[in-house]
Amino acid sequence: MNTRTAACAALLALAALAAGCGSSDDKPSEPEQPAATVTKTVDTAAARAACVDAWAELLQGDEDLDPADEPSACQGLPEDDRLDRYMDGLAQRNQANRDEVEACLDDPSCTSVPIP
Template identity: 40%
Template sequence: MRIRTTTLAATLLLVTLTGCSGDSDPAPTETATATATSTAPALSKAEITQQCIDAVAAVISQRPADFDPEADTDPQPAECDALSETDYLDAYMDGLQQSNQDGRDALQRQIDEAAETDQP
């Protein structure tokens, strides 16, 4: 989360700097980009994959009620852009499993709550 905040802040700084300078040379912007990205630690492949899995699970959980898996597709989250196609497909399947498990857990909580209520 801290990495995203740092990256977002650096990006906003760059946008602000480039937006305010009319006909300036692009070289200072490139220097600012290199400085901003070098201060943020790189994520490991496992961390990137987990972020992708979480993002896929979130996308799947927000599907509309009329989602048709035969005709509709889920958009690829930006968190998955750094993954290869094979790694993305693996992460997508893991995200699908995570979303399904979250749904089963929510249903079980509802069943447990209903069983705890006083019955006549």
């Protein structure tokens, strides 16, 4: 009789273990949505490009600006990138000025750029 009791106890223990493994609480986690990350990156890159363009336009009219005078188009962008955005805007402004001088030098009738 002890053998039957031991066998029943062992079967009940195995059944309890099997039922515990099949719990509905162990749902596999859903994969993260990559579109949200990609969209945020694209939005941040577009916002940064708009900020650099705003810097270039602002610097074209006033050369006494510094990174603390950041345009409103740069609101919400990371603070640690402020100087890089300023420098990129400055480089963009300088390139536009070089392009204007090159175009004037190629045109003999151009008088917009003073040449000594």
